[in-house]
Amino acid sequence: MAACDGPMRTRREIIENLVFVGQQAALQPEQRNRGLLKAALTYVKSAIEGLGALPAAWNTYGRAIEDIIQL
Secondary structure: OHHHHHHHHHHHHHHHHHHHHHHHHOOOHHHOOHHHHHHHHHHHHHHHHHHOOOHHHHHHHHHHHHHHHOO
């Protein structure tokens, strides 16, 4: 049972981190917490790669997110 919860927990954490990224993106660049933002994006990328099925999603959208936020 706990093993089944792992991927679901990871997905929730990915979503939470992407919500944070969205909140930061809504701020002016000088108001953004670049350290936490970079950590959130690094976690999302790593977690997506760990799930195995979603790396294409990161390759498609992750770099665009980084470009928009100018990391």
